[in-house]
Amino acid sequence: MPAPERIPPRSVTTAELLAEGELTVRGQIREASNAVLYCSVSHEGREAFCVYKPVAGERPLWDFPDGTLAEREVAAYEVSEATGWGLVPPTVLREGPYGRGMCQLWIEGEAGDGLLSLVDAEEPGEGWRAVGLADVGQGRTALLVHADDERLRRLAVLDAVINNADRKGGHLLPAAGGRLYGIDHGVTFNAENKLRTLLWGWAGERLTPEAVGALERLRGSLAEGGPLAARLSELITAAEVDATRARVDALLASGRHPEPGGEWPAIPWPPV
Template sequence: MSAPERIPPRGVTDDPGATADLLARGELTVRGRIREASNAALFCTVAHDGREATCVYKPVAGERPLWDFPDGTLAGREVAAHEVSEATGWGLVPPTVLREGPYGEGMCQLWIEAAPDAELLALVDGEEPEPGWKAIGLAEVGEGRTALLVHADDERLRRLAVLDAVINNADRKGGHLLPTADGHLYGIDHGVTFNVENKLRTLLWGWAGEPLTPEAVEVLDRLRDGLGADLGARLAGLITPAEIDATRARVEALLTSGTHPEPSGEWPAIPWPPV
């Protein structure tokens, strides 16, 4: 018997539809638990019709209750984030599906191996970032000292900042950024998204108040159209009608302002812990 065909992440595979089919229909085998995750996150293999991949399975039954999100909705929000990401054409969220698994319904997402040497965040001395970096804010580093927390001035991060503003991501930490060896960038952990209230918390504030790129404006125009048509229909089974309306309103607000959003002051701007 021949070995199964291994499915790598986007950037290497040319058929994301086939990958989604594998994630949705394949046999899930739990290999271990990701203990750093706040909710139950299981490292698995998924195999179907001679193809195999590694993935993350987060059962709804393992979600911790949150005061500001309805119980049992985080998995659907993860899938919704992938749908919006795909509609942008940027492919920022790994292939993600909602399916039954060994512990009931949950989200299943292709596992991404991050490149170990990619540096997107740093702590530096001084009050201004060096060229090629954007300031986030001052951070305490012990013994009464502070350092400037910065992120790379990278178009991949800038696209992700736009996506986060659209989906109202309340938890964009450094550990949720996965650059790959082939130069692609993924964002993961999108369970706390799409709230109708402004919840944007992120490390990617470096472009706050700056004009959106022409590319971003084109993408937002496309999202606005899609939310009233096919994209809205796909989101309907994953988030509520009010949350879809709020997503459309955020897109409209971005297009009207023409700029990256700034912290509102009504909600902590940076997630804790930041990484």
């Protein structure tokens, strides 16, 4: 009699692991302004580490509705995925030990990537882009620069689409294999222009063909009835979805990176 066929165990996807796995709180990241918990998550034999941000731990903001930051983090991930660039770690909305919140795969960062610098010069050196002058104390200023790096340039385009009001240096996460992720996207998708970022080095310059292609993919997916439009409508308001669609259209119409508007501080504080 032949032996019964052995069915190999099913491979748990990262999305399933984050959404359905058992969350165990291991610690708290205290530098954050909102509650950020470092957790392990396990499901059907697979385990990973993640960040869990419960809605109950969100600090109220004057210009964003209360209790919406977790959804905005997930929306940023969905837009990143739709570009094909994978700039935001896998992120889901789920119930956890302290209620509903955002759960994002923990990415182990690598130090020494050299993406930002302060230089005592009037112009950036080769391989760098100027952001602006920064006060370094005792009445002195230095030029804040970021690397002329295509990974950062993609992130600058993403930030323009999602209207990121808080792209700080500490939200750039270099990872293994030359990957670069952006994290902390709670203050995004406002219907009003609130773009605040350290990545102004390409302001006014023409978008790369790669960026134009990504924006065209977004426009198709954001069209009425499109998959991204449907997903975002579950996470942000109809007015915010319309504003996201309008920002994509404006970027494609101009063919250029946006420039600071002047009606809103262009650089977040503190910048790092």
